[in-house]
Structure formats: C-alpha cells, structure tokens
Amino acid sequence: MAPPDDRQRVLIVEDEPNIASFARMYLEAAGFVVTVATRGDDGLRLAEAEPPHLVILDLMLPGMDGYEVTKRLRQSGHTPIIMLTARDDAVDKVVGLELGADDYITKPFNPRELVARVRAVLRRAEARPARAGRPEASTIEAGPLRIEVGGREVFVDGEGVQLTPKEFDLLVTLIENRGLVLTREQLLERVWGFTFLGDSRTIDVHVRQLRRKLGDACPIQTVWGTGYKVPAKR
Numbered sequence: 001m002a003p004p005d006d007r008q009r010v011l012i013v014e015d016e017p018n019i020a021s022f023a024r025m026y027l028e029a030a031g032f033v034v035t036v037a038t039r040g041d042d043g044l045r046l047a048e049a050e051p052p053h054l055v056i057l058d059l060m061l062p063g064m065d066g067y068e069v070t071k072r073l074r075q076s077g078h079t080p081i082i083m084l085t086a087r088d089d090a091v092d093k094v095v096g097l098e099l100g101a102d103d104y105i106t107k108p109f110n111p112r113e114l115v116a117r118v119r120a121v122l123r124r125a126e127a128r129p130a131r132a133g134r135p136e137a138s139t140i141e142a143g144p145l146r147i148e149v150g151g152r153e154v155f156v157d158g159e160g161v162q163l164t165p166k167e168f169d170l171l172v173t174l175i176e177n178r179g180l181v182l183t184r185e186q187l188l189e190r191v192w193g194f195t196f197l198g199d200s201r202t203i204d205v206h207v208r209q210l211r212r213k214l215g216d217a218c219p220i221q222t223v224w225g226t227g228y229k230v231p232a233k234r
Contacts, residue, residue, distance in 0.1 A: 008122060009033045011052040013043030013069065014084065015061055019107065023056065026111035027118065040064030044072055047079065054080045054122055056114075059096070067099060074100040078165050080121045084109075100164040103192075124192065125165075140175055142230075145217045147172060156217040163213065166191065170206050174220060179232030181223045203228070 010027055014020040015038045024034045035052070037043035040061035047055060055073065059066035066083060073079055083096040083104040096104050102121045105114060140147040146155040152168055154161045163171065169191045174182065182190075184203045192202070207220055207228055221229050 007031055007033045008053040009035070009050075010054050010056060010118065011035050011037065011043060011047055012056045013037045013040060013061060013066070014056070014058045015039065016058075019084075022111060023114060026115055030115045030119075032118070038062075040066065040069045044069050047073060048076065051077065051079055053125075054082065054118060056082050056084060056118070057101075058084045058086075060086065067096070070096065070099045070101055074164065078125075080125045082114075082117060082121060100166075102166065120192075140172070142175060142178070143217065145175075145214065147175065154214075156214060161213050163210075167206055167210055167213070170203075171210055171214075171218065174228065174230045175218070178230045181226055181229045183227040187227065 008031075010032045012020050012023055012027075012034060014023070014036065017038075020036045020038070024036055027034050035046060037046055038061075041063035043055070043057070043061075044064060046052075057066045057069055061069070070081055070083070073081065081101045081103075083101045084107055085096070085104060086107050102124075103117050105117060138148070138150050140149060144157045146158075147153070148155075149172060152165075154163055154168065154171065170187065173187065173190050187203050207222075210218065211220055219231060221231065223229060
C-alpha cells in the first residue's frame with residue numbers, strides 16, 4: 001500500500017482550460033496536489049466530498065458562479081479561497097472579499113505570483129489555530145463586545161455575530177491594540193501575513209464589514225491618511 005500523501009491539496013475551479021492547465025502545472029511543480037473542476041457546482045461537490053486545503057475559484061463559471069460557491073463554502077467551513085477575476089474591477093474584488101474570499105488575483109496573472117499567494121494564504125490559515133489558542137487571551141471583553149478567542153466567536157450583548165476568518169483576526173488585532181493607530185500596512189502584515197500581495201483597499205473593505213456587523217459595540221475610528229484604531233479603554 002502506498003503511503004498517504006501529506007502534500008497540501010488545491011482545488012482549481014476554472015472553466016478556461018488553458019488557464020486551469022497553466023495554474024495546475026505551476027502549482028504541481030511547487031509541490032501541491034491539484035484537482036480541477038470546470039463548473040461551479042462540480043467544484044462545490046468536490047470541495048464538500050474531500051475538503052481541499054485551498055480553493056482557487058473563478059468568478060464567472062457555468063453551473064454556479066464563484067460568488068455562490070463562496071457563499072456555500074463559507075456556510076460549511078473556513079477553507080481558504082483565492083478568487084480569480086477576468087477584469088481589474090474593484091466591484092468584483094470588494095464583493096468577493098465581503099463574501100469571505102481570502103485573496104483575489106486578476107487574469108491574466110503571473111504564475112509565480114499565484115504560487116506565492118497560495119503559499120501566503122496557507123501559511124496564514126495554518127497559523128490561525130496557534131494564535132487562537134493562547135491561554136492568556138482566551139476571552140476579550142470591551143463593553144457590550146465579548147470575543148471568545150479560542151472558539152473564534154464574537155458576541156454583542158450576548159448575541160452571536162457571524163464574522164469571516166479575516167474579519168475576526170482584524171477585530172482581535174484592533175482590540176488588542178486599543179488606543180494605538182495601526183497603519184493599513186501594519187494590519188496587512190499582522191492579519192494577512194507579511195508576504196500578502198494585495199493592496200490596502202482590502203483593509204477598508206473589512207473595516208466596513210466590521211462596522212456594519214458590530215455597530216457601536218466596537219467603534220473603529222479612521223485616522224485619515226494613516227489607518228485605523230479602536231479607542232483605549234476608559
């Protein structure tokens with residue numbers, strides 16, 4: 001019997017054969033086990049049957065578009081997702097991030113950049129449990145806000161609030177640094193990982209989502225030209 005393959009598995013959901021083949025070739029050369037689906041519904045079935053370590057997901061797909069696939073995946077777990085978009089369209093990127101995608105990349109892309117982003121997102125996903133398990137910060141309370149760090153749960157006045165993995169990590173980072181202004185670059189480094197290749201608009205999108213979901217329970221202040229902060233405890 002062959003020994004189990006402990007390499008990380010990547011699922012590519014892309015209906016353009018040349019792009020899928022190109023990405024698969026470089027990822028396999030980098031040591032990943034790669035599966036390809038050409039329809040959104042097929043990709044979702046594969047991800048549910050054998051959850052991959054990461055999904056690379058096109059937006060425009062037959063059967064089920066990338067937005068719907070992302071929503072379905074986020075309902076059942078936190079598998080990292082990198083979205084592909086054919087246009088350098090800010091709306092596509094923002095919607096993808098708001099749905100819970102971990103990163104995005106615009107086609108046509110540099111395959112080495114794709115591999116770098118895959119590795120960065122996976123490193124961040126692997127580091128998350130270690131951060132969450134710190135005994136000295138198992139619970140954080142700030143007014144009506146309670147954060148159960150180990151369980152990655154957030155409550156406002158006792159009511160649970162659903163956050164994406166990135167929203168949760170961003171919230172904890174801001175709360176742990178109450179009273180300090182954190183630049184967008186610092187937040188990208190601390191929450192997304194130092195090799196993250198995105199732009200600072202990612203931070204703005206996630207802050208907007210936190211404000212919408214938490215309201216006055218967590219007053220995140222904009223420091224114009226610099227970044228964000230949560231006021232110090234009073």
